[in-house]
Amino acid sequence: MVHDEADMPAPQPQRRQFLLGTAAAMLGATALGWGCRQAPGNAPAASAPAAGSASSAGTVSDPRTVTDFRGKTITLQAPAQRVVCLLESALSGIYMLGAQDRLMGVPANVYTGDVAPHYASLDPRLAAKSIETPGNWDFTSLEKVIALKPDVVIQWSQQREGIAALEARGIPVYGVFIASMADLEKEINDLAILTGAEARAQALLAYTQSVVQDIGQRTSAIPQTQWPRVYYAWGQGMLETACRGSMVDDMIRLAGGINTCTEQIEHGKPSLESVLQWNPEVIVLWPSERRTVESVLADAQWRNVAAIRNRRVYPLPEVFFSDLWTLKYQFALQLMAHWFHPTVFGQMPDAKLRAGIMGKLYGSQPL
Numbered sequence: 001m002v003h004d005e006a007d008m009p010a011p012q013p014q015r016r017q018f019l020l021g022t023a024a025a026m027l028g029a030t031a032l033g034w035g036c037r038q039a040p041g042n043a044p045a046a047s048a049p050a051a052g053s054a055s056s057a058g059t060v061s062d063p064r065t066v067t068d069f070r071g072k073t074i075t076l077q078a079p080a081q082r083v084v085c086l087l088e089s090a091l092s093g094i095y096m097l098g099a100q101d102r103l104m105g106v107p108a109n110v111y112t113g114d115v116a117p118h119y120a121s122l123d124p125r126l127a128a129k130s131i132e133t134p135g136n137w138d139f140t141s142l143e144k145v146i147a148l149k150p151d152v153v154i155q156w157s158q159q160r161e162g163i164a165a166l167e168a169r170g171i172p173v174y175g176v177f178i179a180s181m182a183d184l185e186k187e188i189n190d191l192a193i194l195t196g197a198e199a200r201a202q203a204l205l206a207y208t209q210s211v212v213q214d215i216g217q218r219t220s221a222i223p224q225t226q227w228p229r230v231y232y233a234w235g236q237g238m239l240e241t242a243c244r245g246s247m248v249d250d251m252i253r254l255a256g257g258i259n260t261c262t263e264q265i266e267h268g269k270p271s272l273e274s275v276l277q278w279n280p281e282v283i284v285l286w287p288s289e290r291r292t293v294e295s296v297l298a299d300a301q302w303r304n305v306a307a308i309r310n311r312r313v314y315p316l317p318e319v320f321f322s323d324l325w326t327l328k329y330q331f332a333l334q335l336m337a338h339w340f341h342p343t344v345f346g347q348m349p350d351a352k353l354r355a356g357i358m359g360k361l362y363g364s365q366p367l
Contacts, residue, residue, distance in 0.1 A: 068175045083102040095363075211334075230280055231280035243261035
């Protein structure tokens with residue numbers, strides 16, 4: 001949708017599946033946490049680049065070419081100095097790359113809900129709500145984006161109407177659609193090319209790969225006969241789950257679990273009878289304000305499920321830390337490994353360890 005008016009609601013982004021691939025292609029996970037109050041390089045609004053691209057300002061040409069997730073080739077004549085990012089997962093990537101000083105526009109939802117204080121901690125401009133919000137993953141305020149004179153706009157690739165309207169006015173758009181871990185690596189590399197942060201991207205991905213390989217090596221040494229049956233519940237309800245061919249399914253396997261939903265579909269809606277028959281030994285909950293672990297444990301319909309009887313029901317923390325469409329997916333993966341195999345992975349990761357990893361991802365600690 002394209003909107004010429006502001007003040008649109010900020011809906012939650014759609015789920016996109018992650019296909020982690022085989023264990024040999026693992027790309028990362030250990031405990032994450034919040035540790036950086038402000039990543040290095042955060043600049044106040046006064047230091048934001050002047051209007052116009054680096055090339056139009058007369059800088060030496062340094063062409064940057066990438067192909068986005070639509071197969072569209074984007075070429076900038078120099079690293080982008082003015083970036084409008086309308087997709088929160090990509091925004092996290094911009095901050096991890098240390099390219100936040102290029103931001104002229106951010107997704108509307110960064111100023112609302114649970115994610116707001118975390119983004120405010122990353123950037124004083126976000127704390128002051130001084131960066132424009134010309135849209136979100138599912139809508140674009142065309143007038144506001146044009147007024148920001150961006151060198152490039154980053155948007156969900158399925159927001160076709162908004163993208164077409166921007167491109168018709170000569171504004172380059174990098175469309176994102178994460179469907180695999182390879183896609184996540186591509187996104188980070190492409191954003192680095194567009195902003196001139198290639199060295200940082202290489203360090204982030206090498207760090208992530210080392211973390212994932214560690215998890216994978218440890219779980220692959222555990223006989224699969226000891227892997228628990230796992231049921232994953234999305235936030236909409238207990239009978240909304242992730243099945244085969246999904247990011248969650250691959251994370252469950254990498255963490256040493258067996259997904260109870262074997263249907264080849266990213267988002268499944270099984271019957272209660274099916275779940276009772278699967279009899280999961282572990283239940284993992286996506287963050288939801290509508291339920292708690294105790295409410296799940298107290299549900300009489302589920303009382304005979306092994307996970308309920310043994311109180312092995314585990315909630316992922318708030319969405320900012322559990323974002324599966326950024327390098328922060330490492331947090332959820334590490335948690336799952338601890339929940340599935342506590343005797344192998346020891347005690348649950350504490351806040352200090354989580355803070356350390358988040359600090360590495362957002363740049364307050366060296367990789």
